[in-house]
Amino acid sequence: MSTTVNNNEASSSNTSAYNSAESFDLRMKSMEDQINNLSLAFTRFMKEPMFSSNTNSRS
Structure with a gap:
């Protein structure tokens, strides 16, 4: 009781x-x-085949 009053x-x-x-x-x-949400969208974006192929060709 004393705790609730406090x-x-x-x-x-x-x-x-x-x-x-x-x-x-x-x-x-x-x-x-x-x-x-941003990290989820970013990981999904990184998994896109088009994006990964672009990075591979650029490097």
């Missing part, structure tokens, strides 16, 4: 700080998703 007091006093931290976490998660 948590409530902390959240009520630091609501703005907690909200900003939460939005930051959400932003980081969405950024991670974007990076994952």
Whole structure:
């Protein structure tokens, strides 16, 4: 019981700080998703036969 009361007091006093931290976490998660999507698209692009043949002929 005492822990829940302490948590409530902390959240009520630091609501703005907690909200900003939460939005930051959400932003980081969405950024991670974007990076994952980019890396997936990049690996798919690298596996394209046309692209690999171009790099081979260029080198």
